Amino acid sequence: MSAPSRFDRGHTDDLMTFLSASPTPYHxxxxxxxxxxxxxxxxxxxxxxWDGTSGGRYVLRGGAIIAWYVPEGAAAHAPFRIVGAHTDSPNLRVKPRPDTGAHGWRQVAVEIYGGPLMNSWLDRDLGLAGRLSLRDGSTRLVNVDRPLLRVPQLAIHMDRNVTADGLKLDKQRHLQPVWGLGDTVRDGDLIAFLEDEAGLARGEVTGWDLMTHSVEPPAYLGRDRELVAGPRMDNLLSVHAGTAALAAVATSGAGLPYIPVLAAFDHEETGSQSDTGADGPLLGTVLERSVFARGGSYEDRARAFAGTVCLSSDTGHAVHPNYAERHDPTHHPRVNGGPILKVNVNNRYATDGSGRAVFAAACEKADIPFQTFVSNNSMPCGTTIGPITAARHGISTVDIGVAILSMHSARELCGADDPHLLANALVAFLQP
Incomplete structure (x- = not known):
């Protein structure tokens, strides 16, 4: 691999910066x-x-981005090499009528997004960020990245059975954060506060998509700093790696037989069924328009899709030292052991034997190891955008990722070397 494409621990430093700056899919x-x-x-x-000239382009739609690079002289039927990922993470999201409270506490009404480990959001300093829709039809990003809200846990003195019986949380009653004191709930307080934060006039905001985030920054962890703790690794780790890999390939100057693509979707955690999700038409429309912009026909589109391969990159489960029995006994991915190939014969993952060969070739070229993840037969397997992409577009798809612990927690844990190992594998895949 050429030097500009070789990522090292500096890539992980940059990932931590990216995580901190990206509290929402929009950011x-x-x-x-x-x-x-x-x-x-x-x-x-x-x-x-759109024109069909060479160079890099991207489309933004809400919390999704599709980016691609057209090499000089690329044929209309040139196949694509796609890195797929998702931008959303489980969290607490603000309801349409956010101002609430009781017993002298001012609170914010939130709804549970996706499948968070709810206990991980308790007693944690939370910021608030998202997208504000304005009266003139434009949007504005906002990020209050300081302690603003907190979901206080009930003291053990009032729940003596919690140690023996485990913590039991009611999603409606127990997860509404506090953000101040006051006996009177005033509709519009939260949005007025955010208008001030964003430098907007009162009444300018007419819609919002807002969510909480932990304000604790990512950090290296462990005696030898071989681990990284941080938020939203599922799945901004893959978004960051795919962005870095596409940029490296586009600036390498090497001839490319394929058109490299980054496709990062929203709403994976809730089923991908939206205009910015993988089950929507966004990816197919962009790829088709790229073919047609280069003078291609429907026949060229069919040829391009038939030769296309997608790596669906999402985090997976590292073997847990305290719960090893929950894993398949012969498949124990370890952190810092290299990216994982995710396999499920019931098509919860899209990988098959030919896809494994594509990923193995990329890792061999990048001179990095890879591991395999298979779920324990006694437990249901999660899924990704991989099967959706394969079925919706007829594209050969392979599910891969990085092994982590504490998936869906407000703060997850990965190996410090795995992010740059994944990025190296993605460069080798995009630039075969």
């Missing part, structure tokens, strides 16, 4: 776009006509 795609702009990519609007 994540904006930060990915900024990095691609520095690599020469330019944004194109879906409402504009």
């Amino acid at each position: 994540a795609v904006a930060n990915a776009a900024e990095r691609l702009e520095k690599a020469g990519f330019r944004q194109v609007a879906e409402t504009d006509a």
Whole structure:
């Protein structure tokens, strides 16, 4: 692999910066776009006509980004090499009527998004971030990245059985955060506060998509700093790696037989069924328009899709030292052991034997190890955008990722070497 494409521990440092700057899917795609702009990519609007000239382009839609690089002289039927990921993470999201409270406490009404480990959100300093929709039709990102809210846990003195019986949380009653004191609930207080934070006039915000995030920054952990603790690794770790890999390939100057693509979708944690999710038409529309912009026909589109491969990159489960019996007895992925290949014969993952060969070749070229994850037969297997992408677009898809602990926690744990090992594998895949 050429030197510009070789990632090391500095990549992990940069991942930590990316995680801190991306408390929501909207911030994540904006930060990915900024990095691609520095690599020469330019944004194109879906409402504009597209040209077929060479170079890097990207489309932003809500919390999703599709970016691609057209090499000089690329044929209309040139196949794509896609890195797929998702931008959303489980969390607490603000309801349409956010102002609430009781017994002298001012609170914010929240709804549970996805499948968070709810106990991990207790007694944690939380910020608030998201997207504000304005009266003039524009949007504005907002990020209150300081302690603003907290979900206080009940003291053990009032729940003496919690140690023996385990913590039991009611999603409606027990997870509403406090953010101040006051006997009167005033509708509009939270949004007025955010208008002030964003430098907007009162009444300018008419819609919002807001969510909480832990304000504790990512950090190296362990005696030898071989671990990283931080938020939203599922799945911004893959978004960051895919962005870095696409930028590296686009600036390497090497001839490319494929068109490299990054496809980072929203709403994976809730089933991907949205206009910005993997089960929507966004990816297929962008790929088709790229073919047609280069003068291609439907026949060229069919040829391109038939030769396309997608790596669906999402975090997976490292073997847990305290719960090893929950894993398959012969498949124990370890942190810092390299990226994982995710396999499930019931198509919860999209990997098959030919896909394994593609990923093995990329890892061999990058000179990195890889591991295999298979679920314990006695437990249901999770899923990803992989099977959705394969079924919706007829694209050969392989499920991969990085092994972590504490998945869906407000703060997850990975190996410090695995992020740059994944990025190296993605470069080798995009630039075969």
